[in-house]
Amino acid sequence: MRSTLSLSLCSALLAAAAPLGTAVPTRVPPTASSSSSAAPQGQDLSGATTIRLHRRGSAELTQEDGSIDFGRSLAHLARAHAKYVRGLANFELNTGEAHFLAPSLVDPSLLSSAASSAPVDPPTASQLAKRGDKVFGEGSGRLHGVPPPSAGPVANRRALEKRAVSNPKYIANPKKTAGKTGTVGLTDHDGTLYTGAMSIGTPAKSFVIDFDTGSSDLWVPSSSCNSEACNPHTKYDPSASTSAAIVAGKSLSVTYGDGSSTSGSVYTDTVSIAGLSATKQTFGVATALSSDFANDPYDGLMGMGYQSISTLGAPPLFETLVSQNKVASSKFSFHLADSASELYLGGMNSALFKAGSTKAYPVVSQSYWLLATKANVGGSPVAAVGQFNAIVDTGTSVIVAPTQAARQFWASVPDSGVYGSGYYTYPCASAPDISFSFGSTFGEQWAISPESLNLGKVSSGSDRCVGAIVGADIGINAWILGISFLENVYSTFDQKAHTVSFSDLA
Incomplete structure (x- = not known):
């Protein structure tokens, strides 16, 4: 067998x-x-405000006649493939170690004969950058102080542990939890994607966001993008925010598995979600989008994975909220259903x-x-x-x-x-x-x-x-x-x- x-x-x-x-x-x-069963929009739940999540209606996998839409299903898988290829490359760049789940580390005996007969080396960081399959291009600063993985082979654990420093900004919350939990209501788009609201800038501007635990970066469209793909979406204008600051030496460049792409600049600004605000949060601002995004119901994406797979070289938004003592706990929770779906920040509902x-x-x-x-x-x-x-x-x-x-x-x-x-x-x-x-x-x-x-x-x-x-x-x-x-x-x-x-x- x-x-x-x-x-x-x-x-x-x-x-x-x-x-x-x-x-x-x-x-x-x-x-x-x-x-x-859940509080209405804006109602307090032990200090939480409710914003519902929505599913992505433009990409359902079941057609009106009840049959499967293979084209859309394959497009979903292609995007997932590109996301995980990027994440593994980012992990290696950030930690100095290949992730133990990288295809390059799999035991050849576990591969099928077809796969093992033509082994392919994983792309290098420079190759990924040339392909545009890396969110932030050459010249970007990389992450330091990432804790070592808890399992899997490590070629030089001692060197990695020297860089594994704890976050000096993290302070345990001695106060009551009131005001430090928030509920982001999710809109349900036919069971394939859930979106919710977020605001960026001073004064704040609202965006519809896709929340993704399989990645770790935040990006939204730029006001300088006037293509047919950008125009249907809410755009971020750094000149209209008094708290905006560009991050020099970094640029946004993402190519997805289905050929869609995003490019642009990198900024820091105040980002608020469910009444919880993170200051100087790093995120990408897309000055160009491929036509694939024109019909997407969300404006941008918020990654909620670990910092070690981030292409930004900066903490993801929820991690920033934790380190800035803005949430009651380091937990976030998802309720994904046909109705009353939500993302709860700072605990459980x-x-x-x-x-x-x-x-x-x-x-x-x-x-x-x-x-x-x-x-x-x-x-x-x-x-x-x-x-x-x-x-x-x-x-x-x-x-x-x-x-x-x-x-x-x-x-x-x-x-x-x-x-x-x-x-x-x-x-x-x-x-x-x-x-x-x-x-x-x-x-x-x-x-x-x-x-x-x-x-x-x-x-x-x-x-x-x-x-x-x-x-x-x-x-x-x-x-x-x-x-x-x-x-x-x-x-x-x-x-x-x-x-x-x-x-x-x-």
Whole structure:
């Protein structure tokens, strides 16, 4: 039996997990809470203001006739691929070490014969810059003082630890939490992307933002961009803000996997979200956008991963809020559903999850929100896949597995079938029982609802549905747990404890 690509060098080190019991309770996600379960826009929740999140309506993966839109699905996967290729390159530039999930470090014996017959060296930093596949180009200052990864091979740990200094600006909050938590309401765009509001500048100007836990940078369009792609969006004008300052020596240049691109300058300014303001926050200002962005409902993007994968060489916004003592805790939480979706900054909104159901799992590496994971079918772990690493990513619409791992996973699903490259089907009338487990004991099973698993029928009127667990090479040796998984749980990310928690929806 062939091994799976998801068994990276690090996951082999994590293999000493406690054996699973014979009777593991399965967490079945309840129906998402109604809009009445959360506070209305602007209402105080222990010092929090509510701003709803929205999904991205222009990029739904299911067509009006109920069938899957493969073109849009492939575009989502292409963007994810480009994002993770950039993130791995940034990690190596920032820390001096290749990330243990980088394809260059995978054991060749885990690769398929087709892949191993033509090994490809990863692109260098200069090659990425020439391709435009690096957010900030040549001459930019790089990050120092990044803590070493908690797992995986390190060629020169001593040298890396010399640079691992704690943030001197971080001060524990001795005051009450009132006024230091905020709820960003999310607008739901057909389950593929969630957006919410943010303001930048003095006086403040509001933007619609895509919140992405799979990256770590913030950017918005520039007022100097007058193309058809820029004009539908709210633009940032540094000359209209008294707190704006340009960052010399840095420029914005991003090329996405589907050919879309962003370029521009770098500024610092006051950035506010849910009533919480960060001063001198570094972000990109796009002076050019490709035509791909013209129909996107969001103006810009806010990364919420670790600083080690940032292309800005500066802390992400939430990390800045923590270091400036603007939030009550180092936690932020997502509730992604058909209604009342939100991003809660500085803790958890108790109205949206069941008390006592929260389970926290340690991250494998302070880069992505990366967890030791197992996949289950019918309540039992899939032995052929084994233990793997999975990234919890609000910026990816589906669940993505390395191609071999996806093949082995779906082979364990009764009455499943292959449909195109990396896609698999199952009977629409009898969706399989699929869940994921995390941590060192894998004691809980977090289930995916039939609605979340279904990307659409193979064709109009068909009785076969396409599964949301897709096999694809997206540039990293890990699974990606996107919205198809996250809309079934209340998820909490803790930048100080370095954990991801899941709770049952209320």
